[in-house]
Amino acid sequence: xxxxxxxxxxxxxxxxxxxxxxxxxxxxxxxxxxxxxxxxxxxxxxxxxxxxxxxxxxxxxxxxxxxxxxxxxxxxxxxxxxxxxxxxxxxxxxxxxxxxxxxxxxxxxxxx
Amino acid sequence: xxxxxxxxxxxxxxxxxxxxxxxxxxxxxxxxxxxxxxxxxxxxxxxxxxxxxxxxxxxxxxxxxxxxxxxxxxxxxxxxxxxxxxxxxxxxxxxxxxxxxxxxxxxxxxxxxx
Numbered sequence: 610x611x612x613x614x615x616x617x618x619x620x621x622x623x624x625x626x627x628x629x630x631x632x633x634x635x636x637x638x639x640x641x642x643x644x645x646x647x648x649x650x651x652x653x654x655x656x657x658x659x660x661x662x663x664x665x666x667x668x669x670x671x672x673x674x675x676x677x678x679x680x681x682x683x684x685x686x687x688x689x690x691x692x693x694x695x696x697x698x699x700x701x702x703x704x705x706x707x708x709x710x711x712x713x714x715x716x717x718x719x720x721x
Numbered sequence: 722x723x724x725x726x727x728x729x730x731x732x733x734x735x736x737x738x739x740x741x742x743x744x745x746x747x748x749x750x751x752x753x754x755x756x757x758x759x760x761x762x763x764x765x766x767x768x769x770x771x772x773x774x775x776x777x778x779x780x781x782x783x784x785x786x787x788x789x790x791x792x793x794x795x796x797x798x799x800x801x802x803x804x805x806x807x808x809x810x811x812x813x814x815x816x817x818x819x820x821x822x823x824x825x826x827x828x829x830x831x832x833x834x835x
Contacts, residue, residue: 640821642821642822651828652812652825652828654822654823657822664821665822698764700766702766704821709754709756709768709771709823710768710823711768712758712765712767714764714765715764715765
């Protein structure tokens with residue numbers, strides 16, 4: 610199995626631009642999670658899906674952030690417009706729902 | 722609300738020695754899972770070990786073992802024969818059985834001294 614796949618691995622963008630992060634979960638996993646990691650705040654859960662349905666988005670910082678999961682093998686996290694304080698590493702993880710989560714390699718986002 | 726506390730922000734250990742990372746958690750649940758994840762400089766989050774709360778036997782994975790004290794709500798990780806590749810941030814995590822979400826501690830950065 611290829612594991613959780615995230616793209617891009619690095620993203621540098623200017624303030625105000627739209628950013629889209631992509632994730633392909635492990636085949637057969639029915640839960641998908643988006644995390645943000647910063648030095649100041651540690652690892653934060655932004656949103657998670659179960660069977661493609663958003664279950665808990667209480668961690669989404671504000672309306673500039675949105676996430677979708679159109680099918681079982683693909684999810685996106687979009688930031689529009691991006692701000693410098695959004696600079697972080699964004700992780701996607703998947704699980705079978707009742708087991709441990711498997712993480713992707715992360716996307717390092719830098720907003721200048 | 723469930724919380725996970727790692728009281729040691731950083732630790733150091735001599736190569737080949739044994740080190741124990743501490744973790745406590747707070748929950749009113751009786752059925753849950755506990756995990757230790759490792760994050761090396763590559764940033765990849767790697768599952769190290771998992772413990773089911775209903776199991777009294779401590780989980781072991783090669784050089785990694787846990788000391789699970791359910792009554793004390795303590796879940797420490799012991800690394801034996803420390804190797805340079807063990808240098809990483811280690812996260813303790815909790816998940817209740819009827820939930821998908823995992824709650825992570827703030828992490829302990831482990832340095833291995835050659």
